[in-house]
Amino acid sequence: MTEKAFKLSSPVTTQGEGGTVTLSEITLRPPTARELFDFGIPFNENDMIAGPVLRDWIMRLSGRDGSVVDAMGLAETVQMARWIGGFFKAAGTDAKN
Numbered sequence: 493m494t495e496k497a498f499k500l501s502s503p504v505t506t507q508g509e510g511g512t513v514t515l516s517e518i519t520l521r522p523p524t525a526r527e528l529f530d531f532g533i534p535f536n537e538n539d540m541i542a543g544p545v546l547r548d549w550i551m552r553l554s555g556r557d558g559s560v561v562d563a564m565g566l567a568e569t570v571q572m573a574r575w576i577g578g579f580f581k582a583a584g585t586d587a588k589n
């Protein structure tokens with residue numbers, strides 16, 4: 493899989509290199525083995541991505557800081573969780589084993 497851009501339901505303002513930047517979308521890149529080693533499998537016993545670890549995954553894969561991720565809407569956060577989770581399900585990862 494390649495990068496995926498997610499449209500934000502409401503723009504998020506952050507500080508960039510040239511000053512204030514308003515983001516209307518956030519792009520995630522595919523995860524690497526190193527991130528799996530750093531964060532572990534992101535699923536809990538109900539095959540859901542747990543909130544705190546989801547935040548870490550989104551921050552790492554987007555290159556954005558916590559203030560940006562915290563300001564995102566719930567709809568795009570859930571879409572990102574499903575996209576990230578797809579990498580583990582496609583690889584045959586089962587959180588219960």
